[in-house]
Amino acid sequence: MSAREWDPIEANALVNSCVMRGNPLVALQSLQSQYGFVHPEAFEHVAQAFNISRAEVFGIVTYYSDLRTELVNGTEVRVCMGEACQAVGARTLLRELEHFESNHAEMHMFVSEVFCMGNCALGPTAVVGATLVGLANIDAVVTLFHEVQS
């Protein structure tokens, strides 16, 4: 995805800008959306800015699955594994995509699971990069993956 490269000085400024209107979670979410991950070197600054311990920052980061401490290398493909999507073949889709992911390591597809995108009437559901795909199947997902890659 089009995340920017990690820049410690800019990251600290971003954290500071969250102090007035936000909280540590908002600051961490801002870092996540700006850079695609939260570099652990930012924990100390977040802790100081919000007057909490570094351990608390670590606790928040590890609690929320949206917050990551490493950049995803490639394009993320999330497959919904909520019950409504399971009922229309999500398990098969996930298996097929994991297969594709491991057979085409050079393409940098990063497959993960998600629980419900609110698209439950039109499952199976996948998210390729930032694009939601309803009535998803392996071909549609792979085609879109190539489009997003290029």
Next chain:
Amino acid sequence: MKIFVPADSSAKSVGSDSVARILGAALSQADMVRNGSRGMYWLEPLVEVETDQGRVAYGPIYPADAESLAEALNGNGEHPKFLGVTSELPWIREQNRLTFKRVGIIDPLDPADFQAHGGLAGLQQALVKTSESIIDEVMASGLRGRGGAGFPAAIKWRTVAQAQSEIKYICINADEGDSGTFADRVLMEGDPFTLIEGMAISAIATGATHGYIYIRSEYPDAISVMNAALDIAREHTWIGPAILGSHHAFEIAVRVGAGSYVCGEETAMLESLEGKRGMVRPKPPIPALSGLFGKPTVINNVMTIAAVPYILAHGGDSYAAIGTEKSTGTSVYQLAGNIAQGGIVELGFGVSLRHLVEHFGAGTRSGAPLRAVQVGGPLGAYLSAGQLDVAMDYESLTAIDAMLGHGGIVVFDETVNMAQQARFAMEFCAEESCGKCTPCRIGSIRGVEVIDLMIRGENRDDNRELLVDLCEVMTDGSLCAMGGLTPMPVLSALNKFPEDFGLSQERTQP
């Protein structure tokens, strides 16, 4: 010519943006509205055109159909995907849309369109009433919380109204984590002003000055539509330092979740809103007295608050006349999973599950026989095909050890393996547990193991006993409904589909 192409995220997931682009280029003289969804998802992308007979629908118009539709619309309008006048379609006509009255009809971010379709009537009523009489109106409506627990909204509001505090909050739970549910999303994307209007009414009634809408990060479109709607509402003084020129001040901000199911639990949501880990708080104190930052706080689901403008505009009694005696008003049911016609059905409480699944839903999408229906999200019970006649209200579902939850209905056909579904329920609990209490944190992991043993055929009868015992500990020993209700899908699967756990010889057809 005026045409409507939904910008609802589910409609977009099957190509409505491309359809809009193609139609826009081919029909450059047409006026295009990007509306919300009518909730007939199997017909999305559903394109509508304004005609002398009213709005007519074409669907599903996938990107590959868009060119031919454009040609048809340049000519006499004839197209194989023509469906007729939208409001006359039985699926729409047979519903009782109160909360969803405008969704899919109006331009979501056009304040004039909103008002032309009855928007703001509830808020205007609230402004000429006292706090007490607004709450009386909500009390008379019998409105109960739509987030799952079904607690009377007016009682919460009264507690907050009577609490003495300079600062009070209204927190809207738009975490909508239950799989199989999407009503909150569809409303926020399709008619965001209704939620804002409901919040403003609640603020006037309770004296709250600050509101938050906690939206899950999985809903990026809802987040951006809500934020845009808040800006517009502020410009029109529907919120802000003086609501419609009155002495009521009320500000609203959107906060985004970070991928945690338990953060839908109200006290975990408060922790998350304070920027902390989403750990569930013990109650008491109740949030109505000590909620966000320790201040009196109203916490309601999107659907609860979105029902309020209607109640104020039309009176609590008229709302209470719909539904059953104890479950008053309408419920927004969501048909999902393996269903031919999935989507939003708003009807008075008490309609049968069969009517929803067979009549509105037209049975399974695969065409294979229906085997199980999970009602009320991942913590809800699995019902068998023999239980479809249950009435869909709080009391009737409780009577058969099930629950309505947020109104999600997930249909499975005969290919489902219920031992796998029970295992999934435990796995989900293990994954999402906040970790505060042992029965939930550890019990769910043990649950997965025991079910795995049963699936592998090891000591099935003993392990069944162990599983039932474990479920009892989780039910009785968990702080919140995450651990407390996970046994519901597990035990319902075990009791109604024992053959899938290898507990009787043959898997019988329902």
